[in-house]
Amino acid sequence: MPTSTRHLATAPSNADVSRYALRLGDDALISAQRMGEWIAAAPQLEEDVALGNIALDLLGQARALLTYAGQLEGAGRDEDDLAYLRDERQFLNAQIFELGNGDFGFTVARLLVTSTYQHALYAGLRHSADSTLAAIAAKAVKEVDYHRDHATQWTLRLGDGTAESHRRMQQGVDDVWPYISELFESDALTTALAASGVAVDPNSLEEQVLVYVEQVLTEATLTRPEATVRHTGGRSGIHTEQFGYVLAEMQHLARSHPGAKW
């Protein structure tokens, strides 16, 4: 390691910041893809529009993050190259974002968790030492605030609704729970970047996210499940069986018609 050229022990490398931006960008991108699948399939027309708009916000955040990751990488890859031309093992999103939409209860449960997580993350990242990440986060935090609010309203409505809506909302929460802990896993990359003020340590978000989610669950007469299984691996490119199908759909056009513009 060329330590002689390093002025600060904690100065982050472009490669590290790029990889961090890629993780957050992949979370947003895959989340946008899943939300977009609801368009024309949601329980009501307003919900098609709402989930479509949420997907659009997430896609915008993904574009900014992937563009930045590509610039820092310095290999000439732009947002499209990163979104469309990487294979499964090169995606760094947490697994919770890629899971199939399931029924509306599962989608709402997942959005409640992921939007609460992203809200806490971006609120912290606004103060990042990296000015680009700080700028992206300052916009994103206001957008995911609306996503979290939307998921909260639906959780309350379904949880404290009919016996059937309660049952399915609880099932959604149960199904999503084993995937939550991955969001709060710190590793060498996040620890180093958090020390230099660039990243938010994922571990530091766990308490505030769970406090908010549990508060909503309680108000919605739902029960917090016990996490008996904890799925993980997304940050290092290990994904669920469902992920290949997401990529096939998302990448099909760009790969079949390389360089196509529209």
Add this chain to the structure above:
Amino acid sequence: MSQIAPPRPAALWQAVASVLDPEVPVLTIEDLGILRDLHLDESGHVEVVITPTYSGCPAMDAITADVVEALAAVGCHDVSVRLVLAPAWTTDWISEVGRRKLQTYGIAPPSHRGDGPVPVALSVRCPQCGSADTRELSRFGSTACKSLWSCRSCLEPFDHFKAL
């Protein structure tokens, strides 16, 4: 023969400021507060600085093209448009003129945001009849920046520009 004087920045600003937002075509990009700056350097190069409303705003490419076109119409062909994210756009940047135009167009203007959490718009007035007896149908409307409401007095639906 006298040379035509190059347009001064004020005239350039005016040309760019009149570009309309494609999604709310009664508002100019100046009314909306997304036109942030304009520089003219000695070589005659013009740089226009704009910022998106939402991260995923699909209108930015169209706005960029319209800015270039508006400057070409006043004789400027050496133009670049720079997109900045910081400081983050807020509905508080919509001008008073812009708010009145929204109202007239049938879109209830945003409440002032301040720094709090998602603002609960308790009394959004119907832009058609002025009644405060309205209700929110959906937090997300026809575009990311609007929510969908309906009026209990005149029974008409309307868009509300969400505070951001």
